[in-house]
Amino acid sequence: MKLANRMQSFTSFIVMDILERAIALEEAGHNVVHMEVGEPDFELPAPVGAAMVDALMRGETHYTHSLGTMALREAISRNYLRIYGVEVDPQRICVTTGTSAAFVMLFGALLNPGDRLAMTDPGYPCYANDALLVGASTVRVNPPLPDGSRTPYCLTTEVLEENDLTGVDLFLVSSPSNPTGMLTDEAVYRWLLERDIPVISDEIYGRLVYEDATPRTALSISDDIIVVDGFSKAFAMTGCRLGWIVAPPELVGPLNRIAQNLYLSPPSVAQWGAIAALEQCDDHLEEMRSAYSKRRERLMVGLEELGLKVAGRPRGAFYLFADVSRYDSDSLHFCRRMLDEAHVAATPGVDFGKNGTQSFVRFAYTRDLGQLEEGLARLRRWLPTL
């Protein structure tokens, strides 16, 4: 069977290979500490589950509007006002089947074959593959490495000035960033808008910020920015497959046509859970955020004590991007050995790009403190053997 040419460039997640290898080890009777997966370990907040059971009982199991129920779109709008103080017309909100669908819909509506999507390196690998589907290519913008005087892996206007953005058709900013946890300043968005470069702001980790950080949305800068967000990370609703786009009004019609053809409707029952998430789960979110914050502190200190220096001071998401070059110059090789020999799973930096990623490993703190302590203890025994 002849495959389409794009499949030659369409990469697999290395993290999935790591996960499969980890599962094979577990099936062979070993215990593995999982720091590879970008999925909350928390259960669905109880009000979300209750709302979904209610929706099932009420028979809310049919197709909804392709852009989601008006009830959910209005709830998302109210949430923007309550959390960020920003007014968003519910008509501009498109509910999607996870943020995954949001990117496919946006690239389908905005990118011609041969067009160029800009994103940071390192960055979330799906963006590039989604762009590949519609024939667009990816331009990687390289923030500074940790060896200089500037904040490592942080996207700034200085970085934008340094990179050649000629012919870029769309710029994707993720803040907080996966895999580095860095935030992006308002100045970056303004710089892009001033140059008429359309901007998508991926805010899927936006509620998971620590220390001084207050939740922010790029919608407070300009309504011309396209915002993507979702329920998976903040509310531990990964399997529900629900996200949303806030789009300029003229883009809603085209996005709806794509939704009608590619998705028909977002999952219906989950949409009722999502309203409960936004309106009844402030305490649950705060508990999870607080737990992530404690884990982050512990893991950051623990890794650095072992000589695995964390790049910069990550302020959001649930990842630490740590330098392993003291032990191995090849992070993929390092991760494979760490899994096989120490039974600790993490994701090699090369999964996220080429900008210094050979030296880095992404550790996710999506397991509880006990698991993280055990992982650190294993590394403490294993690293000296290298």
Place this chain on the structure above:
Amino acid sequence: MKLANRMQSFTSFIVMDILERAIALEEAGHNVVHMEVGEPDFELPAPVGAAMVDALMRGETHYTHSLGTMALREAISRNYLRIYGVEVDPQRICVTTGTSAAFVMLFGALLNPGDRLAMTDPGYPCYANDALLVGASTVRVNPPLPDGSRTPYCLTTEVLEENDLTGVDLFLVSSPSNPTGMLTDEAVYRWLLERDIPVISDEIYGRLVYEDATPRTALSISDDIIVVDGFSKAFAMTGCRLGWIVAPPELVGPLNRIAQNLYLSPPSVAQWGAIAALEQCDDHLEEMRSAYSKRRERLMVGLEELGLKVAGRPRGAFYLFADVSRYDSDSLHFCRRMLDEAHVAATPGVDFGKNGTQSFVRFAYTRDLGQLEEGLARLRRWLPTL
């Protein structure tokens, strides 16, 4: 905001416009008989709802494998053996976020920009738009019109011989067909395979067959055929967004890479409902099928009494494709007037292609007999006024 060029060709469903117009009429206090929507009016079968509540209680709310849980893939495999007597390795089964995702994944894996996807005219309009996303074009194959001696709108090897299939890269057969309800003979699949044209068989309506028809799958012809199927139509699970692909083994890896990037995972809770659908809902399915069968008979007789001749003798799905040219030579104009003046909603044939579709309207029998009687009564009063 500059849109991608493909959006100029990316059509909206006219049925969605009809539906929105119908809803506006209802909001203005009118009662509308809905025969436009291709969605079962039945509620979720009780065992499916119960299994989904159980899954929620058990916390089955996380990402699953990108190709679905092995439990569901094995249940689908057992179902092929039990219903069709066909052995299918669960490893060849890819669970998808509705059949919508199945087509995007398959076109992404198989079609290069400029490639040609063949499908019948009339046919399901999303196919063409999904192909457009990856830069492929659509070749329409025209089965005979009802004015000749042959079975109208039926895809046969004779039709294949008549059409120029040079340069066709992929052929999509839907049986039973939307909008005509026609079945496709095995000879058609064999003809295509003999000429090395890859075949996708869309079997989403495969369990909804009437009269002499026994459920069939193209997998009983050859494992080289790619089969797409789903839970929405047979089990009234539209809002659950679950379908599947049965693919040749060498295609599973590429489909998994696309699933990892474009979907991450199918909805998790619904996957447990789907197992219950396959294993505990034979009676529910038979009740629904029997109800559709009665509705079909009634509506077919009723429409023909009014001079709206049904094309051929449809044997599956839940649609009748009826000729309205006695009253209007423009089915879109006819449908708009029928909705505004008689408050009966149906879908103009032009939503499905250009092959004689100007004269045809698709009536869905997805409302109960009482509603269908009311619709026919309204037409009986309204048609003489034309």
